Amino acid sequence: MNRLLLPFAGFAVLVAFLAFGLTLKPSEVPSPFIDKPAPDFTLPQLDNPSETFSPSAMKGEVWLLNVWASWCYACLEEHPVIMDLATTHALPVVGLNYKDIRQEAIAWLERHGDSYRLSVSDTNGRVGIDYGVYGVPETFVLDKNGVIRYKHIGPVTPSAVRDTLLPLIRELQK
Amino acid sequence: MIPEIGHYSLILTLFVALAQGWIALAGAARNNATWIAFARPAARAQFLLVLISFVLLAWSFAVNDFSVSYVAQNSNSYLPWFYRLAAVWGGHEGSLLLWLLMQTGWAFAVSVFSKQLPDVMVARVLGVLGLVTAGFLLFVLLTSNPFDRLIPAPTDGMDLNPLLQDVGLIFHPPLLYMGYVGFSVVFAFAIASLLAGQLDSTWARWSRPWATAAWLFLTLGIALGSWWAYYELGWGGWWFWDPVENSSFVPWLVGTALIHSLAVTEKRASFKNWTVLLAISTFALSLLGAFLVRSGVLTSVHAFATDPRRGVFLLLLFAVVVGTSLLIFALRAPKVGMGGRFDLISRESLLLVNNVLLTVAAAAVLLGTLYPLFIDALGMGKLSVGPPYFNAVFVPLMVPALILMALGPVANWKTAKVRTLTKHLNVPAIVAVTAGIATPFAFGRWSLLVAMGIALAAWIATAAVLGIFQRVRATRTGLLAQPRSWLGMHVAHLGIAVFTVGVTLVMAYETEQDVRMAPGETVNAGAYDLIFHGVTEALGPNYVAQVGEIALSRDGDEIRTLRPEKRNYFSSDMPMTEAAIDANGLRHVYVALGEPLGGDAWSVRVYYKPFVDWIWIGCILMALGGLLAISDRRYRLKKRERRARSTAARAAT
Numbered sequence: 001m002n003r004l005l006l007p008f009a010g011f012a013v014l015v016a017f018l019a020f021g022l023t024l025k026p027s028e029v030p031s032p033f034i035d036k037p038a039p040d041f042t043l044p045q046l047d048n049p050s051e052t053f054s055p056s057a058m059k060g061e062v063w064l065l066n067v068w069a070s071w072c073y074a075c076l077e078e079h080p081v082i083m084d085l086a087t088t089h090a091l092p093v094v095g096l097n098y099k100d101i102r103q104e105a106i107a108w109l110e111r112h113g114d115s116y117r118l119s120v121s122d123t124n125g126r127v128g129i130d131y132g133v134y135g136v137p138e139t140f141v142l143d144k145n146g147v148i149r150y151k152h153i154g155p156v157t158p159s160a161v162r163d164t165l166l167p168l169i170r171e172l173q174k
Numbered sequence: 175m176i177p178e179i180g181h182y183s184l185i186l187t188l189f190v191a192l193a194q195g196w197i198a199l200a201g202a203a204r205n206n207a208t209w210i211a212f213a214r215p216a217a218r219a220q221f222l223l224v225l226i227s228f229v230l231l232a233w234s235f236a237v238n239d240f241s242v243s244y245v246a247q248n249s250n251s252y253l254p255w256f257y258r259l260a261a262v263w264g265g266h267e268g269s270l271l272l273w274l275l276m277q278t279g280w281a282f283a284v285s286v287f288s289k290q291l292p293d294v295m296v297a298r299v300l301g302v303l304g305l306v307t308a309g310f311l312l313f314v315l316l317t318s319n320p321f322d323r324l325i326p327a328p329t330d331g332m333d334l335n336p337l338l339q340d341v342g343l344i345f346h347p348p349l350l351y352m353g354y355v356g357f358s359v360v361f362a363f364a365i366a367s368l369l370a371g372q373l374d375s376t377w378a379r380w381s382r383p384w385a386t387a388a389w390l391f392l393t394l395g396i397a398l399g400s401w402w403a404y405y406e407l408g409w410g411g412w413w414f415w416d417p418v419e420n421s422s423f424v425p426w427l428v429g430t431a432l433i434h435s436l437a438v439t440e441k442r443a444s445f446k447n448w449t450v451l452l453a454i455s456t457f458a459l460s461l462l463g464a465f466l467v468r469s470g471v472l473t474s475v476h477a478f479a480t481d482p483r484r485g486v487f488l489l490l491l492f493a494v495v496v497g498t499s500l501l502i503f504a505l506r507a508p509k510v511g512m513g514g515r516f517d518l519i520s521r522e523s524l525l526l527v528n529n530v531l532l533t534v535a536a537a538a539v540l541l542g543t544l545y546p547l548f549i550d551a552l553g554m555g556k557l558s559v560g561p562p563y564f565n566a567v568f569v570p571l572m573v574p575a576l577i578l579m580a581l582g583p584v585a586n587w588k589t590a591k592v593r594t595l596t597k598h599l600n601v602p603a604i605v606a607v608t609a610g611i612a613t614p615f616a617f618g619r620w621s622l623l624v625a626m627g628i629a630l631a632a633w634i635a636t637a638a639v640l641g642i643f644q645r646v647r648a649t650r651t652g653l654l655a656q657p658r659s660w661l662g663m664h665v666a667h668l669g670i671a672v673f674t675v676g677v678t679l680v681m682a683y684e685t686e687q688d689v690r691m692a693p694g695e696t697v698n699a700g701a702y703d704l705i706f707h708g709v710t711e712a713l714g715p716n717y718v719a720q721v722g723e724i725a726l727s728r729d730g731d732e733i734r735t736l737r738p739e740k741r742n743y744f745s746s747d748m749p750m751t752e753a754a755i756d757a758n759g760l761r762h763v764y765v766a767l768g769e770p771l772g773g774d775a776w777s778v779r780v781y782y783k784p785f786v787d788w789i790w791i792g793c794i795l796m797a798l799g800g801l802l803a804i805s806d807r808r809y810r811l812k813k814r815e816r817r818a819r820s821t822a823a824r825a826a827t
Contacts, residue, residue, distance in 0.1 A: 004507050007451060008500035011458075015493045017544075020551040021471040022485045073414070074558045099562065111688050111768070111777075136558065153557065 038065075038140070038148050039130040043120035046097050046105055053094070053120045055146055062172045063092040065140040066116070066156075067128065069100045070108035072136040078155035079112050082139075085161060086115035091169065095119030098128050098136050141165065143172045177242050180230035181321040184271075184311060187223040187278070190216055191308040198301035202294045202370070210293050213300040214285040220307060221275075221282035228275045231320055232262050241327035244268060244320045250333035252716035252744070260344040261334040266468060266484075267320035269347055273464075274314065276348070276355040277307050284359060284384075291380060298366035299359070306358055309491045317484045333716065336743040336750045342402030346395060350422060353392025354460040357429060359384045361457035364450045365499055368506040373446050378439035381453065383804040385436055386662075389429045390800030396422050397793030408751030408766040410686065410781040412789055415564040420543040421463030427536035429456045431529045438525050442587055444516065445526070447507045452529075454503060458496040459536075465492050471547055517589040524582045528575055535571040539564065576630045576674065579667055580637035601640060606633035617683050617784075627678025635671035638664040659806040666799025673792025679785040688768070692775040699782040702763055703727050704736070708774055709767070717743040719752075722767045722776065726756055738767040738778075762786050 038055050045051045055065075066082055068075040086093045095116040097105045102121060109119070122128055131140065141150035150168055152160060194216035201209025231244075235258045240246040248265045249258050263272040281303040288296045314320070360381050367377040399419070404412045413419065432452040439449045465471075469485030516522035542559045549557060584598040610629025614620045642664050646653055653661070689697050691706040698704075707723040720740040726733045736754035743750065753766040761784045768777030 004447070004504040007454075008497065008504055011496055011500050015489065015497070017548055017551050018465065018471065018489055018492075021547045022469060022489065069560070071560045071562060072558060073416070073560075107686070107688055111779075136560070138557075 046119040083115040177321040180227040188311040194304035198297040210297040213297040217281040217285040221278040243324035250331040302362035350395030356388025364453035425459040431532035521585040602636035605636040631671040631674040659803040662799040662802030669795030676788030
């Protein structure tokens with residue numbers, strides 16, 4: 001094939017992707033890791049690194065694991081929604097502070113409000129890998145037995161809370 | 175009636191643009207002089223018609239004609255007149271009209287400043303530009319008409335987005351679009367030359383001033399956008415690697431590669447295919463940017479109101495324009511070799527490495543920007559790619575580029591001697607190492623990154639200054655007698671050095687504090703004390719503001735009072751932050767008002783930003799370098815020579 005056609009070929013692939021991108025709906029949710037026991041971990045708490053946290057501490061509760069970082073703008077967007085889940089709906093939300101600098105994460109929480117039961121520092125992203133985190137933010141719903149029941153990728157929107165998260169959580173809490 | 179005339183004028187432009195495209199290109203293909211002669215007047219007519227539309231839309235804003243839907247959405251009777259004018263391009267439809275004004279304006283400029291070019295070439299260039307204009311006009315007329323009526327008219331408008339009510343907005347989009355659209359001229363030159371089968375150094379010489387002009391506007395546009403985000407968003411950041419920022423930065427990187435590559439093609443007739451591909455890519459990436467911003471395929475803080483039809487249309491436009499160009503490239507690009515031969519160590523190979531680094535950097539930024547979309551399209555989820563990725567790939571690519579920047583200007587074309595290079599560069603090397611080691615100590619905290627950044631900046635700056643000095647001495651003339659394009663190159667390189675200093679120092683030594691302050695309390699930033707004197711209320715033309723009063727002092731001497739504001743616009747629920755900045759060229763003390771915390775206490779954000787101004791000063795120097803380069807005598811000389819020649823020819827007959 002003519003070597004000079006290569007740029008055109010690459011361009012055609014790009015356009016195909018972009019065209020497909022136009023048809024995509026925001027915050028569509030794929031489902032790996034669903035209905036599997038949540039990977040275990042032990043990580044230092046953000047506020048108090050001498051204390052650690054493990055998912056087993058949440059046995060018996062339906063809870064949310066929210067992956068966030070101070071460098072992630074989408075997290076800022078979803079932050080009021082997460083706060084609302086924790087306060088108005090009284091759900092325990094644990095923050096997984098992903099690949100962040102501790103001081104910056106703390107400053108971020110001070111600035112934007114902290115309604116997490118607690119946050120843990122996943123400084124090198126190792127736990128994120130275990131949980132199959134593609135990018136930040138992501139939110140996991142875990143049931144009383146520590147099984148992942150749902151995963152929301154991207155910023156949590158009020159409509160996702162209303163239509164998907166809350167009905168599921170209320171069901172799990174029964 | 176007035177808006178209808180504006181609309182009608184746009185429809186007329188479409189027909190003129192289509193006619194110009196076909197007649198000029200067909201004329202060039204058949205060598206029909208009458209058809210070729212149609213190109214210039216048609217280009218001028220288009221500019222005039224779009225200008226009429228633009229002025230009429232501005233008029234509708236000026237007289238608060240809220241029966242025009244776009245005016246009703248983006249203005250308000252309380253809006254001061256200068257923001258009403260800027261609101262013309264404050265939304266999607268109007269900003270496209272501005273885009274069209276620039277597009278036809280550049281074509282108009284080509285029709286005026288092209289006397290040294292063969293008419294048939296001008297016809298091809300203007301023909302290509304006419305077709306591009308027609309594409310955008312169709313887009314505006316079919317999906318985004320700024321003159322649509324809203325019947326019955328509302329009594330008042332919804333107001334311009336408060337974030338955009340700022341001097342930054344008045345100038346940021348025009349400069350940015352001048353850059354984006356300016357690259358369409360270089361693109362048109364490239365396509366015209368491919369069509370004519372004349373891809374040679376003459377083509378490069380014609381393209382160079384246009385490429386540099388577009389590049390300098392894009393530089394200023396990006397810098398102004400960064401400055402605007404810095405003080406208007408109240409986050410104290412100057413670059414966020416946001417998709418919209420990236421979609422202006424990628425064309426800038428490729429455009430920078432292009433202006434260097436054009437130099438090689440002009441002087442040494444090398445890299446022809448590569449240069450023409452860069453010329454096509456730069457404009458293609460500008461179009462891609464327009465698509466990404468306006469289609470809603472990526473989430474960003476800048477997003478325009480999106481409409482699926484617009485996304486589809488823009489993608490079609492992008493596919494047709496770029497697809498056709500790349501096919502023309504595949505069919506018509508010269509299949510000959512590399513042009514003039516050159517050695518491993520020569521200016522050519524240094525510029526080739528520069529090109530590779532800049533293009534790879536552009537590709538990496540583009541990949542990071544589009545990655546969420548790719549992953550989504552492959553059904554693998556949604557994500558956002560953050561600054562850690564961009565910093566991790568971008569910085570390492572730029573370091574070698576900065577090192578080479580001092581080498582390029584002193585290396586000879588074709589073959590350079592290592593001994594000459596080292597002779598020219600031992601002084602910059604010594605200065606670089608000394609400055610690199612000394613600076614972190616001067617700031618009181620050692621940091622390898624600072625040492626490296628400052629060393630690189632000193633290396634480039636010393637090499638540039640030394641280069642200018644040696645040449646001025648060798649030619650025994652003044653600074654201003656030097657060729658402007660040569661001087662421009664050094665000024666632009668100095669700009670990069672200044673920019674590097676700014677970025678390095680602000681990243682390493684900035685401090686950020688988020689504190690609760692009650693009246694009378696003090697906070698320190700650097701060597702400065704800030705005393706909070708409480709918050710009062712003030713009324714603006716279309717907002718109510720909470721104005722903080724903070725006294726800035728150093729060693730007990732009061733310098734000035736900073737008044738950061740928190741504004742509530744009548745038209746919007748979102749409060750806006752207006753930061754207060756004390757700048758002296760060497761540092762900013764930046765204060766932004768947070769939230770009221772009960773009583774008279776407020777949360778206050780205080781940033782100390784050493785050398786942050788240098789980031790934008792560096793950009794201005796780069797643009798100034800570009801300006802010097804396009805004002806070079808040789809571009810004007812050619813014209814005069816040719817005129818003299820044609821007069822002589824006429825006299826002879």
